[in-house]
Amino acid sequence: MKLSRTTNQTMQQKAAFFSGAALLVMTLAAFFAYGYVHSSLVIDGDAAATLKNLQASPSMFRLEIFGWLIILITDLIVSWGFYIFLKPFHPGYALLAGWLRLLYTAILAIAVSHLVIANSMVQSTISGAANQVMASITAFEVIWSFGLIIFGLHLIAVGLIAIDTRKIPKVLSILLVLAGISYSFIHFMYGFIPQMERFTGILELTLMVPMFIGELGFGIWLLIKGRKLTLDDY
Template identity: 35%
Template sequence: MKSVQSEISIRIAAKVAGYALLFMTIAAVAATDLTIGPLIELENPTASINNVKSNQMLFRLGILSWIVVLICDILAAWGLYVYLSPVNKRISLLAAWLRIVYTAILGTSILNLNHVLELIGSEYHLTTIGYAHFESQTWLFLRSFDSSWSIGLIIFSLHIFFLGYLGLKSNYVPKILSIFLLIGSFGYILIHLFNLLSPQFQSLIQILGWIFIIPMLSEVALGLWLLVKGKNVTFKK
C-alpha cells in the first residue's frame, strides 16, 4: 500500500513539475520578448528609460511575469526533487536546493525592476537628485537585473547538470533527453561565465547562445515529457 501511495505522489510531482516548467517558459517569454525586453535599448539608456516611463503598465506586467517564473521555479524544484528521488535522494535534494538558490537570486534581481518603478513614479527623486543622477541610477537598476540574473543562471546550470545526471542514472527518463540536459548545462555555464568575466565579448556570447540553444531548451522538452509520458512511467527499484 505504501509503495502504491509513493508512486501516486511521484506521478503528482511529475504533473506539478511539468506544468511549472511549461508555465515558467511562457511567462519568461512574456517578460523578455513581449513586455520588458522590447522597452530596453542596450546602447541607449535615455531611450530605454523614456520607454519605461511611457509604458509603465507593460513594465509592470513584465515584473508580474517574472514573479510567475519565480513561483513556477519553486514548484518545479519540489516536483523534480520528488520525481527523481527514487534514483538518488541526496543528489535530487542537492539539485532542488541549487534551483531554490537560483530562485532566490532571481527574486533579488526582480527587486531591481521594482526600484526602477519607484524612481520613475516619484517626482521627489527627480527634483532632489537631478535628472542626470536620476537617469544613471534608473539605468543602473535596469542593468543590475540582467547582471544579477546572469549570476543566478550559473547556479542554475549546476541544477540542470544534476537533472541530466539523475536522468541518465534512472530507468525511466529518456537517455537522449538526459544527454541534452547535460549539454545544456555546459551551455548555461559557459555563456554566463563569459558574461561575468568577459562581458565585452558579446559576439562570442551570442555565438555560444546559438550553438547551445537546443540543449538549453531541453528543460522545456522535459516538462512536455513529464506531462505526456513521465507521469505514467513504471518505477522499478
C-alpha cells in the same frame, strides 16, 4: 508498507505533473516577460530612451514584473517537483539538484527586486532618474546572469540522474546535461570574461536550441510519460 508504497507513487506522479505544468507556464511567462516586454522596452546603453519607453508603457513594465513573479512561483514548484520525482533514482543528486534550483530562485528574486526599484523611479522627475533606472535594470540583468550559472549546474545534476535511469529517454538526458553546461559556461563568460562578450553572444545563439529544448522537453515528457510511471518502472 503497501499503503506507504502507494502514497509515495502517488506523490511522485503528482510531482511529475505539477513540475511539468510549472515548466510550461514558466516558459510562456519568460517569453512574455523577457522575450517580448523587456527586449522591447530596454535599449542597451541608452538610459534616456529606456526611460522614455518605460514612461510610455508603464503598465507593460509592471506586467513584466508580474511575469517574473510567476516565474519565481513556478521555480519553487519545479524545485519541489524535481526532488520528489527524481529521489527514487538518486536521492543524493536529487537533493543537490533541488537545493541548486532553490538557490537560483533566491538569486532571481534578488534580481527581480531591482526591477521593482526601477518601476518605483519610472515617473520620477529628479535629475539623473534615467541613469538610476538604467542602473537598476542593469543590476537585474547582471544578477540574473550570475544566477543562470547556478541554474546550469542544476540542469547538469538533473541530466546526470536522468542518464542513469531506464525510463527517461537518453536524448532528453543528454540535452539536459548539454543545456546545463551551456548555461553555466555562457553566463560565466558574460560575468567573468566580459572582453569576450561578442564571442559569448555568438556561442549563446549557437547553443540556443539545446538550452531551450533541454528543460522544456523534459517538462513535456513529465506531463506525458513521467506522471504515469510507477515505482516498478524504476
